[in-house]
Amino acid sequence: MVASPSLELPAEATVAERHEKAPAVGERIPVHSAVCFGCADLPHGLRLESWVTDDEAGAAAISSRMVLREEQQGAPGLLHGGLLTAAFDEVLGSVVALVTRPCVTARLETDFRAPMPIGSTLWLRGRVDGRLGRKLYVSGRAHLDAPDGPVVGTASALFLKVEMDHFLRNSRPEDLEALGVPAERIRAARA
Numbered sequence: 001m002v003a004s005p006s007l008e009l010p011a012e013a014t015v016a017e018r019h020e021k022a023p024a025v026g027e028r029i030p031v032h033s034a035v036c037f038g039c040a041d042l043p044h045g046l047r048l049e050s051w052v053t054d055d056e057a058g059a060a061a062i063s064s065r066m067v068l069r070e071e072q073q074g075a076p077g078l079l080h081g082g083l084l085t086a087a088f089d090e091v092l093g094s095v096v097a098l099v100t101r102p103c104v105t106a107r108l109e110t111d112f113r114a115p116m117p118i119g120s121t122l123w124l125r126g127r128v129d130g131r132l133g134r135k136l137y138v139s140g141r142a143h144l145d146a147p148d149g150p151v152v153g154t155a156s157a158l159f160l161k162v163e164m165d166h167f168l169r170n171s172r173p174e175d176l177e178a179l180g181v182p183a184e185r186i187r188a189a190r191a
């Protein structure tokens with residue numbers, strides 16, 4: 001098995017502030033795509049809602065909310081663990097996007113600290129702990145039923161800044177064209 005490099009914040013990493021054009025503290029973070037499993041208002045989606053929050057050190061930070069629904073069970077009456085990881089992917093991806101775009105998840109670790117009953121609400125937080133070149137080191141926490149409720153999960157992740165070509169080469173051409181990307185541009189990226 002290939003060992004993954006560490007998620008530990010390197011000493012040379014710098015504070016990652018919000019981009020000047022990013023939403024301000026208190027503002028809602030817009031849905032980033034109408035088909036996103038994490039943030040769009042889809043029947044089968046997580047339907048996370050997120051807001052920009054303040055951070056003592058001036059780093060990019062957000063708060064998010066997710067109501068746990070019947071169809072999200074793993075063990076009876078409890079949230080499927082993979083959905084907490086998916087929720088962290090969305091929250092941490094959204095906080096990274098306040099700093100720079102586009103980025104993709106390279107590595108994401110979740111610690112499951114307590115069961116999450118269906119019908120409760122998760123309050124999640126995400127913060128960009130530092131940046132070093134293309135690498136953005138982020139962390140998150142999930143609280144049960146209140147923004148300062150018991151911690152039920154924590155996460156650490158590494159996101160990498162990529163070029164638009166990443167999507168031009170890898171997304172389905174029909175989805176890119178539906179977004180208005182010209183077919184020649186897609187062909188050129190794949191040549």
Ligand SMILES: CCCCCCCCCCCCCC(=O)SCCNC(=O)CCNC(=O)[C@H](O)C(C)(C)COP(=O)(O)OP(=O)(O)OC[C@H]1O[C@@H](n2cnc3c(N)ncnc32)[C@H](O)[C@@H]1OP(=O)(O)O
Nearest residue numbers: 004005093102103104105106107158160162164167168181
């Ligand atoms: C026009 C089109 C519209 C598009 C709309 C946009 C919407 C956007 C919506 C976006 C929502 C999207 C959100 C989602 O849903 S993202 C969905 C899930 N993520 C992915 O699909 C990403 C898949 N992976 C890749 O594409 C590549 O592996 C990436 C791009 C991540 C790296 O491949 P690349 O060739 O670029 O990089 P590199 O291999 O030279 O490595 C560079 C450095 O990084 C370090 N490293 C790498 N991997 C790991 C790891 N696992 N752990 C720790 N470290 C790792 C590596 O050691 C090296 O370090 P160093 O040696 O430099 O120190």
